[in-house]
Amino acid sequence: MFNNVTDNNDSINEESYAKFSSFLEKQCGIVLGPNKQYLVRSRLVTLKNKLKISTVSEILDKVIKGYDKVLINLVIDAMTTNETMWFRDNYPFEILGNRILPELSKNNSNIRIWSAACSSGQEPYSIAMTAYEKTPRLVLPNASKISIVGTDISDSMLEICRNGVYDDFALSRGLSESRKNNFFEKISDNSKELRVNNKLRKIVNFKQVNLLESFNLMGKFDVIFCRNVLIYFSPDIKKRIITGLVKCLNPGGYLFLGSSEYISSELIADALEMVRFNPGIAYRKK
Numbered sequence: 001m002f003n004n005v006t007d008n009n010d011s012i013n014e015e016s017y018a019k020f021s022s023f024l025e026k027q028c029g030i031v032l033g034p035n036k037q038y039l040v041r042s043r044l045v046t047l048k049n050k051l052k053i054s055t056v057s058e059i060l061d062k063v064i065k066g067y068d069k070v071l072i073n074l075v076i077d078a079m080t081t082n083e084t085m086w087f088r089d090n091y092p093f094e095i096l097g098n099r100i101l102p103e104l105s106k107n108n109s110n111i112r113i114w115s116a117a118c119s120s121g122q123e124p125y126s127i128a129m130t131a132y133e134k135t136p137r138l139v140l141p142n143a144s145k146i147s148i149v150g151t152d153i154s155d156s157m158l159e160i161c162r163n164g165v166y167d168d169f170a171l172s173r174g175l176s177e178s179r180k181n182n183f184f185e186k187i188s189d190n191s192k193e194l195r196v197n198n199k200l201r202k203i204v205n206f207k208q209v210n211l212l213e214s215f216n217l218m219g220k221f222d223v224i225f226c227r228n229v230l231i232y233f234s235p236d237i238k239k240r241i242i243t244g245l246v247k248c249l250n251p252g253g254y255l256f257l258g259s260s261e262y263i264s265s266e267l268i269a270d271a272l273e274m275v276r277f278n279p280g281i282a283y284r285k286k
């Protein structure tokens, strides 16, 4: 039976922490910042127990040396699997707010947006903030409404999404002070954690969806974000998921992928056209 608690053996000295931080930034772009030893410990302690390595520091030392590629991959995975941030890459939210929402709001129908594989909720809540910033009372022509569904496979991520409470570290990644003030509330005087306010909660719902399963119960959407998750899948599964997502789009609806993800040309030719915005691209259902 593995023991999942950290103990004093898991303390990380300044030098190891500094080397590991710069290693991680080079490998996958995560900037830990100062004094986040607790974060590294909490992410790696399960791996330590699973691999029967005696301390978290030993994992860091091996990783920093750079020889054990298998361990390096496991550590990066543990540090990044649910990696997300507010307004990630910016351009999808700019395009949504400046181009797509104005275009869709001319139609006489409600606007439905799906954030698939939404991790801890930053993406669907960023979509909701974008919607409020463009149409402050969410009153669109013809009184149509905007609603957002965030889905993920992970129970623990969905719990964070539904609680809508974020710590200092999560809040420091991509969220401006004015957005913090407009869309978050304090949970107590002596806590730095903030909770998304009712405005956002009102238009965002969460649901467990495994992208490898059927989307039949999801209904139709005008915009789908499926970002930074297809990279984990084989080409066949990726194709199956994209085909399923396209079926869920209304004609003229948009699909956003992660900035390093793309759809092969034969799939685009059948169902989608690539729309170049400046900056960024999206795929539009024909």
Ligand SMILES: C[S@@+](CC[C@H](N)C(=O)[O-])C[C@H]1O[C@@H](n2cnc3c(N)ncnc32)[C@H](O)[C@@H]1O
Pocket (backbone or CB within 6 Å): 080, 081, 082, 083, 084, 085, 088, 116, 117, 118, 119, 120, 123, 151, 152, 153, 154, 157, 209, 210, 211, 212, 226, 227, 228, 229, 258
């Ligand atoms: C790197 S995060 C991406 C979060 C967000 N979309 C973004 O771009 O910031 C990947 C998410 O995909 C989820 N995921 C992995 N496999 C999945 C699957 N088969 N079905 C649904 N979600 C999955 C993970 O739980 C994780 O939260």
